[in-house]
Amino acid sequence: MAKRVQARRLDGINQNPWVEFIELASENDVVNLGQGFPDYPPPDFVVEAFQHAISGDFMLYQYTKAFGHPPLTKILASFFGKLLGQEIDPLKNVLVTVGAYGALFTAFQALVDEGDEVIIIEPFFDCYEPMTLMAGGRPVFVSLKPTPTQDGELDSSSNWQLDPKELASKFTSRTKALILNTPSNPLGKVFSKAELELLASLCQQHDVVCIADEVYQWLVYDRHQHVSIASLPGMWERTLTIGSAGKTFSVTGWKVGWVLGPDRLMRYLHTVQENSIFHCPTQTQAAVAWCFQQEQLHFGQPSSYFVQLQQAVQRNRDHMIQSLQSMGLRPIVPQGSYFLITDISHFKSKMPDLPGAVDEPYDRRFIKWMIRNKGLVATPVSFFYSVPHQKHFDHYIRFCFLKDESTLQAMDKKLQEWKDELEA
Template sequence: MAKRLQARRLDGIDCNPWVEFVKLASEEADVVNLGQGFPDFSPPEFALEAFQHAVSGDFMLNQYTKAFGYPPLTKILASFFGKLLGQEIDPLKNVLVTVGAYGALFTAFQALVDEGDEVIIIEPFFDCYEPMTLMAGGRPVFVPLKPSPTQKGEPDSSSNWQLDPTELASKFTSRTKAFILNTPNNPLGKVFSREELELVASLCRQYDVVCITDEVYQWLVFDGFQHISIASLPGMWERTLTIGSAGKTFSVTGWKRFQVLD
């Protein structure tokens, strides 16, 4: 084409580590790709039976559903996560089912981030946060996890990587629109403590910032750690947007609250 084909908002974000990992792993027969899930076993029998029923039973099960999700599913999600968060969740107004956590994240960034808005991202971070911020016209602002001041030598646990409170506070400005919180963290596996979450929550409230919290691994917490959703903290229900592949909740300040399931 004579005209520019790629949109300018894609400049600089065309590198995808997952594409590279798959290519590298496929070049060697004895290499296992641990970055993505490639099951070498069949789906469980109950899943196969449910699929067969959906495509061969009641033809009304083979129809377009509501854009926000299949009503019986959203009702169950609202009840389940409402109990976890101690909130009344309306399955018709506060629950949204998406096709994949990537889709939910992309929609969230596009819906919330305006050109020039700043989005704070904790390092290290999952690869899609930065490009999605850029595609929405926002500016990524990075704050690193650092070894605990009391740690001697190299950190021997993900919990020994911490946010510096002073440095974290310095990243918040009047231009900050969103804060990205991934707990448990990918790739470190760090589970943020209540004290750390309270620090983030206090800054989000002070600067009127939306907290987009990615909790796809909330059920995979080990070694005595406890996952706490920042949405359950005082004053955060209305300003937390949580996204995950196991059915997570998200909200926007002053807007409706949603439940996201990929």
Template structure:
């Protein structure tokens, strides 16, 4: 379902990447943004009482979408490895414990939701990590819903690998993408889901009886964009080459700037977000105004907006409630900013730095 020129180019473009013969009528669904693809997938595939494994930190719609479908979220946490004194943390240091992950699979597990590159952390899952997930999904006959909206935004030589390209995974994977993220056109609300007909037929039923389809004009524009990318793929004229180069520079700029006031960035491998450790501030000013049960990062963000004119997102909101207190010392920042905004950031941080001097 979708505008035929778009479904055809998506089938052709991603067929090469996933090494699959993709049928534009059976294996492609165009949705109202990647959000629409996620919602349709949960409604189509998760039944009352089914368990869905969610890797923390997670994009915040995964838990409510699981609950809306009648499912039960089961959380497994990426844990940071210790870093040396003065050494910047990297999103690649945050890893799953294989034994803990395996313990989350039960006879009631229906699906696992994977997000690579991850929002908010910016982690790009390695092929070895994906092979572990794939092995457990196959062993327990579990569907993988793979949210890959930031797949073109990877840095430092890292490679995005789609789990559907691994042996035995196409048959049990939904791969979800976003035109808004791919072409910097957020708000267009054109997304897609790719997968085997055995899964896609259920998504088609849900979409046909809900939103039906998304506006044709946006689909036509996305089709033309992909046609251009197919002709220029891997070349300097490709937007998928140009975009990460520009964002790489913005990322490094923001990392340096945040360090200047004592924030400790976790350098992302992908996406256009980074998180920064605010532990030093938590120890120096632990009693910021706020509710008694309010996580520290939420109070810090409100303080930072009021007093420093800087906005961020508290990372604890990307965790299940029992785990929020363990990760309330991080703030997420977005670095997809133009030069003038980054300069304004520097000015505000310089003023902050001056205020910190004894």
């Protein structure tokens, strides 16, 4: 008789909720504005970097160091050391991982023990909750809340804020970590220095580690500024800063990420990686190192890829906002990232009884209807909330604007057809 499988820690962790929407979209002729990846080729220098890597030294076909390919760890230490105001040791303070997902998973497994509490700010990137549970921890949620706007005024992600008293109440003697995503997914909020200082003071007061997911740090708009919480006084020693080559250089399939942090924390992440995946593919690491070397030559100048990417993606953002507004939707203007959320309250009040299960959040039913009837796919924002809070935020959907011009034009066409139907 087969032994009964016991995986109690995984009980209650939902399977990927995206699958149903991906399958439904594949069955219909849709414009995909849901998934967060570019649908156009990467820039020429990134292609050149990969070609350089696969045709390089024979050693690029061998195992690399468990903590990362030395040319990459060295340039990450140099590049981010200047930004964070730290002397970063490439051997002790850097770990290269299988994408930012790998960085997050390694951090949770290394630092979160059974019964530890992890504070998660809502809306949150949807892997934070299951990763906390898989490590044996307990998620504790605190929501960003929108402030009212004047009639006809565009809302902004900067208007979504934490209540300081509510935030402080979430810290207890069992709090082990707080996870901070700035710029955030799905909201596109860039936390201000004052907001970061509040979070930093609470982390220091309660001896809490901050896991800072900063994968969108180069995508910040309208003269807003990204500030790394690790750069604030007293925070380097309690912060893990996570980045992503996929987001940085528009190559999401390369799956190269990194963690930067103090030796007292990083040693545990190194142990987890060495005894799980051991190391990341050497050639993609070499390609990312080459990309950073090229960017370093232009950093801060008009010729910088980071500058040009930000300008191009902001144009896409503005294009999408204008199109959604013309349709009668109410987009929340993001300060950063390549996502925006849109208020669909107007449709919820006019079409409350869309098909679906009684307890299914409205945004999920709305997107299924939109896929089948309007040829557009987005992402339900309720995915990014804890179950008790989903019903309060199920009148928002998320769009990705890191898309080719042809995709945006196809979106315009679908939205115009939808508008014409409403006006008929």
